Structures are given as structure tokens and as C-alpha cells.
Amino acid sequence: MGVMTARSMSLGTLVSMERRRSAHGRGRCSARRLALPKDMAVPLGWDTVSVPAPYARRVITRLPRVGCVYADRDRWWWIVPSDSDVALDWPAPARYTTGAVLPDEEGPPGLIHRPDAAVPYTPPIPLYLALCRVTGTTPNWSRPVTA
Numbered sequence: 845m846g847v848m849t850a851r852s853m854s855l856g857t858l859v860s861m862e863r864r865r866s867a868h869g870r871g872r873c874s875a876r877r878l879a880l881p882k883d884m885a886v887p888l889g890w891d892t893v894s895v896p897a898p899y900a901r902r903v904i905t906r907l908p909r910v911g912c913v914y915a916d917r918d919r920w921w922w923i924v925p926s927d928s929d930v931a932l933d934w935p936a937p938a939r940y941t942t943g944a945v946l947p948d949e950e951g952p953p954g955l956i957h958r959p960d961a962a963v964p965y966t967p968p969i970p971l972y973l974a975l976c977r978v979t980g981t982t983p984n985w986s987r988p989v990t991a
Contacts, residue, residue: 876945876946876952877943877944877945877946878890878892878914878921878923878944878945878946878952878953879952880912880923880964881912881955881958881964883962884912884962884963884964885962885963886963886964887963888925888926888965889925889926889927890923890924890925890926890944890964890965891923891924891925891926891927891928891929891940891941891942891943891944892921892922892923892924892940892941892944893921893922893924893928893934893938893939893940893941893968893971893975894919894920894921894922894938894939894941895919895920895922895937895938895939895975896918896919896937897915897917897918897919897920899937899938899975899978899979900913900915900919900920902978903971903974903975903978904920904957906970906974906977906978907966907967907970907971907974908967908970909959909961909966909967909970910922910957910959910966911923911924911957911959911961911963911964911965911966911967912955912957912958912959912964912965912966913955913956913957913966914952914953914954914955914956915953915954915956916953916954919953920953920956921944921953922966922971923944923964923965923966924965924966924967924968924971925965925968926942926943928940928968929942931984932968932972932984933984934972934975935975935976935979935981936979936981937979938975938979
């Protein structure tokens with residue numbers, strides 16, 4: 845008899861797997877995933893944070909590094925690593941989308957910024973803090989704890 849070995853998974857890995865399964869298996873036949881430039885590496889997967897254009901114009905000037913950004917007339921979408929919403933409540937009117945699934949709209953947004961780097965990511969913490977700043981929202985970790 846051979847010895848069985850179990851491969852352990854962290855809770856974070858299990859949560860990530862379930863979120864991806866849920867995002868891609870909900871019968872969203874008409875939904876599309878935002879496509880990235882073919883030559884970019886996405887070792888961490890990708891999600892999006894979308895923001896109304898007036899806020900986005902103020903946010904982009906506050907970021908130390910900007911990854912791929914897509915836009916249409918009304919909204920801008922930043923590419924962030926998958927699970928960038930874990931332990932973060934992205935401030936309204938920002939929308940975090942697991943799996944970078946686009947809403948059913950006319951045509952996809954266009955790429956308006958492409959980084960020189962090989963990865964498409966905007967670092968999520970600076971993006972989160974910039975969004976908190978322009979929306980007047982207190983970041984999660986700065987809020988008082990209530991019992």
C-alpha cells in the first residue's frame with residue numbers, strides 16, 4: 845500500500861477558486877470578459893475596478909503607477925490582480941468586478957493607457973486610497989471598530 849499525501853490549500857486559494865467558478869458559471873451567456881493585450885503576462889489573473897469618468901480623471905493623476913486602463917464615454921476600468929477586493933470595501937461609485945466581466949452594453953471600452961511593464965496591473969492599494977480620497981471615503985483600516 846502506498847502512502848497518500850494530501851495537498852493542502854489555503855483558505856485564500858479556496859475562496860479564489862470558488863469566486864472564479866461562480867463568476868464564470870452563472871449562465872452569463874451574453875456577458876463578456878474584458879480582453880487584455882495578448883503580449884501581457886497575467887500571473888495573478890485579473891479583475892477590474894470601474895469608476896465614472898469624472899472621478900477617474902481625478903484618480904489617475906494620484907497614482908504612482910498605472911496599468912492597463914480602458915474607457916468608454918461614461919466609465920474607466922482599471923485592471924487589478926484577482927482578489928483585490930479581499931478585505932477592501934471599494935468606495936461608491938466605484939464597482940469591483942470579479943473576472944473582469946463587462947456589463948451588457950454597446951461595444952467594449954477601448955484601451956486608453958498601456959504600461960511599459962509586461963503586466964497590466966494597477967497596484968490595488970494606491971488605487972483604493974486614491975478612490976477613497978476623491979470620494980471622501982475613509983479607508984477600511986482607518987474606520988473605528990464597533991462592537
